[in-house]
Amino acid sequence: MTQTVGGPGLPGKQMLSEQVHARLREAILHGAYSPGDPLKPQELAKEQGVSLAVVREALVRLVGEGLASRLPNRGFAVPAFSDRRWQELTEARLTVESAMLRMAIERGDVEWESRVRAAHHRLTRTPAFAPEEGEYYSDAWSEAHRGFHRALLEGCGNSVLLDTFDRMWTASELARRWSSHRAPSRSATEEHGRLEEAALARDPAAAADALVRHLSLTAAALSPS
Numbered sequence: 296m297t298q299t300v301g302g303p304g305l306p307g308k309q310m311l312s313e314q315v316h317a318r319l320r321e322a323i324l325h326g327a328y329s330p331g332d333p334l335k336p337q338e339l340a341k342e343q344g345v346s347l348a349v350v351r352e353a354l355v356r357l358v359g360e361g362l363a364s365r366l367p368n369r370g371f372a373v374p375a376f377s378d379r380r381w382q383e384l385t386e387a388r389l390t391v392e393s394a395m396l397r398m399a400i401e402r403g404d405v406e407w408e409s410r411v412r413a414a415h416h417r418l419t420r421t422p423a424f425a426p427e428e429g430e431y432y433s434d435a436w437s438e439a440h441r442g443f444h445r446a447l448l449e450g451c452g453n454s455v456l457l458d459t460f461d462r463m464w465t466a467s468e469l470a471r472r473w474s475s476h477r478a479p480s481r482s483a484t485e486e487h488g489r490l491e492e493a494a495l496a497r498d499p500a501a502a503a504d505a506l507v508r509h510l511s512l513t514a515a516a517l518s519p520s
Contacts, residue, residue, distance in 0.1 A: 311345050316353035318343070323362050323373055324472060326431050331375035334363055361466030374469065376517050384467045385514035389507055391463070395448040395456050396506055397499040403450025408495055414439075414446035415491045419484065423475075431472035440471075443487060447494055467513075474516035486512070 322328060340350045354371045357363035364374045374380060399407065418439040425433035441464055448460055486509045493502035
């Protein structure tokens with residue numbers, strides 16, 4: 296039976312939307328849906344046992360996170376490999392994060408260096424895959440990965456740029472997980488090692504080059520064959 300609440304905006308409705316959002320987010324990130332699969336609100340409402348309004352609210356939030364696409368007159372779907380957003384996101388990240396990394400190398404202090412080393416150590420010690428979580432990168436590794444990249448850039452000292460990084464990172468999370476299977480010979484460990492080494496050597500050109508290569512390989516894995 297569909298769960299209902301007294302009216303819009305009430306805590307019950309919000310809680311249901313949060314729960315549906317969390318379940319759908321986990322399913323998409325762990326490969327329960329294939330690229331391009333439709334996300335049909337009516338079917339999801341029936342599966343989740345909630346109202347159509349609750350499901351639509353959750354789907355709209357997923358669209359904002361880059362984990363779903365809104366299709367004109369056709370509802371919602373998981374983004375496809377061919378979706379132009381991946382190339383646009385990469386272009387934006389290459390532009391913004393390269394500049395942030397150069398700034399971080401110029402401005403970062405010893406505390407920044409320590410945070411980068413600690414974040415890289417955590418990343419190297421965290422298994423990339425967990426059998427119980429499916430075929431894509433594990434949640435623990437994904438969080439350690441985000442922590443390392445953010446630590447690298449935090450030395451820039453610009454909160455507006457860091458907020459921009461956070462939004463772009465969330466929007467590109469699905470592409471990162473998919474790319475692990477589209478480019479199996481790739482060594483993320485080596486790529487991250489080169490990034491840390493160049494950043495802590497205070498070599499902005501080498502660090503920016505390493506970052507550009509790192510981000511470009513993810514985008515290349517999703518390009519049409």
